[in-house]
Amino acid sequence: MKFRSTRNASPVVSLSDAIVVGLAPDGGLYVPIEFPTIEPEPGPRSHRDVAREFLAPFFEDDPILADHLDEIVETAFDFPVPLVELEEGTGLLELFHGPSAAFKDFGARFLAQTMPRALAAQGRAATILVATSGDTGGAVAAAFHGVDGVEVVVLYPRGRVSDRQEHHLTCWDDNVTTYAVAGDFDDTQAIVKAAFNDPEMRSRYDLTSANSINIGRLLPQATYYAWASLEWQARHGGPAPTFVVPTGNVGNALAAIWARTVGYPVGDVVFATNANRTVADFLESGDWEPRATTPTLANAMDVGNPSNMERVRDQFGDIDAIRDAISAYPVEDETIREAIARGPERWGQVWCPHTACAAHVRESFVDGPAIIVATAHPAKFETVVEPLVGHDIPVPENLARLLELPSEIVEISPRPDALAERLEARLGSD
Numbered sequence: 001m002k003f004r005s006t007r008n009a010s011p012v013v014s015l016s017d018a019i020v021v022g023l024a025p026d027g028g029l030y031v032p033i034e035f036p037t038i039e040p041e042p043g044p045r046s047h048r049d050v051a052r053e054f055l056a057p058f059f060e061d062d063p064i065l066a067d068h069l070d071e072i073v074e075t076a077f078d079f080p081v082p083l084v085e086l087e088e089g090t091g092l093l094e095l096f097h098g099p100s101a102a103f104k105d106f107g108a109r110f111l112a113q114t115m116p117r118a119l120a121a122q123g124r125a126a127t128i129l130v131a132t133s134g135d136t137g138g139a140v141a142a143a144f145h146g147v148d149g150v151e152v153v154v155l156y157p158r159g160r161v162s163d164r165q166e167h168h169l170t171c172w173d174d175n176v177t178t179y180a181v182a183g184d185f186d187d188t189q190a191i192v193k194a195a196f197n198d199p200e201m202r203s204r205y206d207l208t209s210a211n212s213i214n215i216g217r218l219l220p221q222a223t224y225y226a227w228a229s230l231e232w233q234a235r236h237g238g239p240a241p242t243f244v245v246p247t248g249n250v251g252n253a254l255a256a257i258w259a260r261t262v263g264y265p266v267g268d269v270v271f272a273t274n275a276n277r278t279v280a281d282f283l284e285s286g287d288w289e290p291r292a293t294t295p296t297l298a299n300a301m302d303v304g305n306p307s308n309m310e311r312v313r314d315q316f317g318d319i320d321a322i323r324d325a326i327s328a329y330p331v332e333d334e335t336i337r338e339a340i341a342r343g344p345e346r347w348g349q350v351w352c353p354h355t356a357c358a359a360h361v362r363e364s365f366v367d368g369p370a371i372i373v374a375t376a377h378p379a380k381f382e383t384v385v386e387p388l389v390g391h392d393i394p395v396p397e398n399l400a401r402l403l404e405l406p407s408e409i410v411e412i413s414p415r416p417d418a419l420a421e422r423l424e425a426r427l428g429s430d
């Protein structure tokens, strides 16, 4: 399989090249030149077995990755993916059993298996530079810690992440370095962008990114939708289930669409967003109007200009086809609070603020069999969740292990040259 840019002004590339490059040179996002058709073997099957089946056509012909599919799948997806029966006709797909207790572990661990292989084949080392508002940085740090040939530099806004998220970002050593920027997320992102836009810095440290536009994060996410759809049908028969997906930059939701596109029994794909309502407004008006980002309780979905919509629009073309393919419901903070508070009684669940959006949308707008997608463990967002449910949330083992590691916060001022000085001191000695 080869990959082209959504803007069609860059050469087609292999999967491994698309993963290393991230964003296509013309500013577009990589998509398969043509979606494969898969006739899935019915379930019940293991997640890893279905992951191999889904990924195989995308790996085909890749000079570096094709021979390693089994190993990549076994290593990247080495944690459970439970599909819980919540009540008759409603399932819960728990994606928070990896090392960072959020679904970003799927993409980060897959990148950690594929990117170093691709770099090594080109005789390169690289530095992954990440600006994070919380979850991505933790997942990338955990996945790449100790991986040869890759340095990881994570920047987060000091005081804007939860205590547990901060610990998780700052408990690394070896090839992972984290800086707390004395500013907000926009400052943090501006520093990272400035580094990528500086050709000298880019080449001096061989900078690459791991953000959610990387095709190497989307493909692994589609594997759990493929698996869960087969598992649901094996258990219940009947129509393909709707997936209600908490989404912000639309990476997680697009992965569900791709699982359906290639042939898995995924029914409707319903976006549950927070108050950042760009997609819902687009579906209503037909005009694509990105906004400034509104901060919300579901902060990992605070995106006013969701990048992956470029892939959705590329795949479906006109607005009517897009309306057939997806629907979207924004959920305000007040409703998120209510959904979390009601969760234990209504569903027997303590929701994280993101999953709470999906639970609300399932209850209010979706008929028929449906699977709520749980994107993070509530213990990661204890400051929001605990007051609403009125008790402490036990920390799961995966998070507890990280919280026991010592951590050190290194603050930098919110200026691009502050990062440049640090990078030079850390990586410049050659």
Ligand SMILES: *Cc1c(COP(=O)(O)O)cnc(C)c1O
Pocket: 102, 103, 104, 135, 136, 212, 246, 247, 248, 249, 250, 251, 252, 253, 300, 301, 354, 355, 375, 376
């Ligand atoms: C990143 C994240 C999301 C949003 O995922 P997208 O791929 O941006 O749609 C939702 N929930 C949690 C917990 C996240 O960390």
